Amino acid sequence: MATVLIENLTKIYPPTITYPHRVQALGGVNMSVTGNVFVAVLGPSGSGKTTLLNIVAGVETPTSGSVRAVHNGVPAQVGYVFQEPRLLPWRTVLNNMLYVQDRKSDRSRREAEFYLTMVGLNEVAHLYPSQLSAGMQQRVGIARAFLVNPDLLLMDEPFSHMDALTGRSLREYLQRVWLHTRKTALFVTHDVSEAVELADRILMLRPGGVVFDDIPIDLPRPRNPDDPAVRSVERDVLRRFDSMEAAVRFGAHAQ
Amino acid sequence: MTDVANRAPAQPGPNDPTVFASGFQEVAALPVGDLSPAADRSYSAPRRVLRRPWVVQLIALLILLAVWQYLTVAGDRVPSIENVVSFMWTEITGGSHGGMLLGEFWGALGLSLQRYAIGLAIGIPAGAVLGLLIGASGWVRGLLNDTTLVLLALPAVVWAFLASLWFGLTSTAPIVAVVLTAIPFVAINLSSGVRGIDAALVEMSRSYKVSRRNQIADLLLGGTLPNALTGVRLAFTTGWNSLLIVEWFGATDGVGWRARFWYDALRYEGFVGWVFLFVILITVLDRLVLRRLERRAFQWNQKPTLSFAEDWGM
Numbered sequence A: 001m002a003t004v005l006i007e008n009l010t011k012i013y014p015p016t017i018t019y020p021h022r023v024q025a026l027g028g029v030n031m032s033v034t035g036n037v038f039v040a041v042l043g044p045s046g047s048g049k050t051t052l053l054n055i056v057a058g059v060e061t062p063t064s065g066s067v068r069a070v071h072n073g074v075p076a077q078v079g080y081v082f083q084e085p086r087l088l089p090w091r092t093v094l095n096n097m098l099y100v101q102d103r104k105s106d107r108s109r110r111e112a113e114f115y116l117t118m119v120g121l122n123e124v125a126h127l128y129p130s131q132l133s134a135g136m137q138q139r140v141g142i143a144r145a146f147l148v149n150p151d152l153l154l155m156d157e158p159f160s161h162m163d164a165l166t167g168r169s170l171r172e173y174l175q176r177v178w179l180h181t182r183k184t185a186l187f188v189t190h191d192v193s194e195a196v197e198l199a200d201r202i203l204m205l206r207p208g209g210v211v212f213d214d215i216p217i218d219l220p221r222p223r224n225p226d227d228p229a230v231r232s233v234e235r236d237v238l239r240r241f242d243s244m245e246a247a248v249r250f251g252a253h254a255q
Numbered sequence B: 001m002t003d004v005a006n007r008a009p010a011q012p013g014p015n016d017p018t019v020f021a022s023g024f025q026e027v028a029a030l031p032v033g034d035l036s037p038a039a040d041r042s043y044s045a046p047r048r049v050l051r052r053p054w055v056v057q058l059i060a061l062l063i064l065l066a067v068w069q070y071l072t073v074a075g076d077r078v079p080s081i082e083n084v085v086s087f088m089w090t091e092i093t094g095g096s097h098g099g100m101l102l103g104e105f106w107g108a109l110g111l112s113l114q115r116y117a118i119g120l121a122i123g124i125p126a127g128a129v130l131g132l133l134i135g136a137s138g139w140v141r142g143l144l145n146d147t148t149l150v151l152l153a154l155p156a157v158v159w160a161f162l163a164s165l166w167f168g169l170t171s172t173a174p175i176v177a178v179v180l181t182a183i184p185f186v187a188i189n190l191s192s193g194v195r196g197i198d199a200a201l202v203e204m205s206r207s208y209k210v211s212r213r214n215q216i217a218d219l220l221l222g223g224t225l226p227n228a229l230t231g232v233r234l235a236f237t238t239g240w241n242s243l244l245i246v247e248w249f250g251a252t253d254g255v256g257w258r259a260r261f262w263y264d265a266l267r268y269e270g271f272v273g274w275v276f277l278f279v280i281l282i283t284v285l286d287r288l289v290l291r292r293l294e295r296r297a298f299q300w301n302q303k304p305t306l307s308f309a310e311d312w313g314m
Helices: A049-057 A093-099 A106-118 A134-147 A164-181 A192-198 A228-248 B002-007 B045-050 B053-074 B081-093 B105-136 B138-153 B156-167 B172-195 B199-207 B212-250 B255-264 B268-297
Strands: A003-013 A023-034 A038-042 A064-071 A078-081 A152-156 A184-189 A201-206 A210-216 B096-098
Touching (some): A023 A201, A049 A184, A078 B199, A093 A106, A093 A134, A164 A192, A184 A192, A201 A228, B199 B212
Parallel strands (some): A152 A184
16 A cells, blocks of 8 residues: 655646647646555646656656555555556567566566466467567456556556557456555546546646546445446546546547 | 257357346457368368468478489489489488598588577577667667668678688587578668567556566567567578588688588589488478477467468469
């Protein structure tokens, strides 16, 4: 169980050759997440969601402000599921799993096989990523994130490149594995129904990187997106999302 | 009835790797079929045979021999195939070429292969270390990248002459020439491989705090292997050229010297025979060792693809 404390976090990208202007991705984000909760960060494109996760993961550095992701007073171990699977194409599925392990022992191999089984992929552990479909590759990405026994699970729109059926199937896998482990999770999405199906709490991020709303989702698990109760909450969140967009006069809309 | 049953698609069993707990059958995991022209049933049987790689290579060899035979018959400047084969047989068996001259095949070949192996054993690791440094460090890149590119642009003959000038008629000269030829090829290819490693994979490694050991073994070596193999193949072929040139001009033994010896003695069948030997040796090395290594290294990338030529039935 991890605690994430974000205070007045800003990120400004300097001008580049292709875009000669400064870009403010995050404009003073304040939030805290603690406990075995699944938090969805919901926002339209350009609201700084990926930047936020990258800073929490330590991949990017903030312009100002502070981020602390700790577990029992030490930096939290992070498991990151990216938009695209980010697998080593020249290593088998099993070796991609073992890549993030410090020691390639029999025990870590058994753990890798356990999580591959959880996502229904144990039978293809010997194959290379190019021999798998996009959905299967992303399932490897999810299994890899759980394999490191993360204190904090970060997921950056992991199903956004999938078709609707594959996305639905992957959400089922994710719910199954998360219910088994109940890790602290930060899940970035621009899809309201996805956020409602998966999260205990939704943080709405508006363009310019500022938290606009904090919505608790009190629904039993596992959730079915066709459940009327889930649909009702989804409509409510969508209304609030629309009001945020109207407030910032942003043209884009959620799915 | 039986016929219909035989044609029905096989049902996936519980151990079928394409069926998962979700009940989804994902076709991407199905075995990859052979889409090579030789296996394409749309070609007639004779065309399928003609498109087999070994048949194509045999045809190419027969054409070469036919052209050679024609040149022999048409003029007196090219020795006949029969004379060359006979001459090389005498060289190989240590027989007499007339007078005191005896065949010296194995001694010359062994010496040259020894020099070649030592040169590559020094040049390839040295080039690899240089390439990794140039690829990984901006400072080293600024310092050495342009110099290495210039060295790459120098033809093998320059290295051969320089080595001969520096070390004279010794065994050191051919070895140094092979080393100096191999280093820039391996270094430049490997450095571009290091710089070409996907930044997304580097970010993933950082977010998971992947150990240095795993990053070097799996990300760095795995990601640069295709470039490294290209560099090694080039080092093998250009290193061999370089060795032969040094031995031709600045040695008193080895296969290059032996070819020059027969050239100076106006025994053109000997000269042509040795030149063919150079070609055969490097071809065999490439086919039996380097290409096999390359295929093994690229097994992760063997997807069914259809080339333009295959699509057009060529």
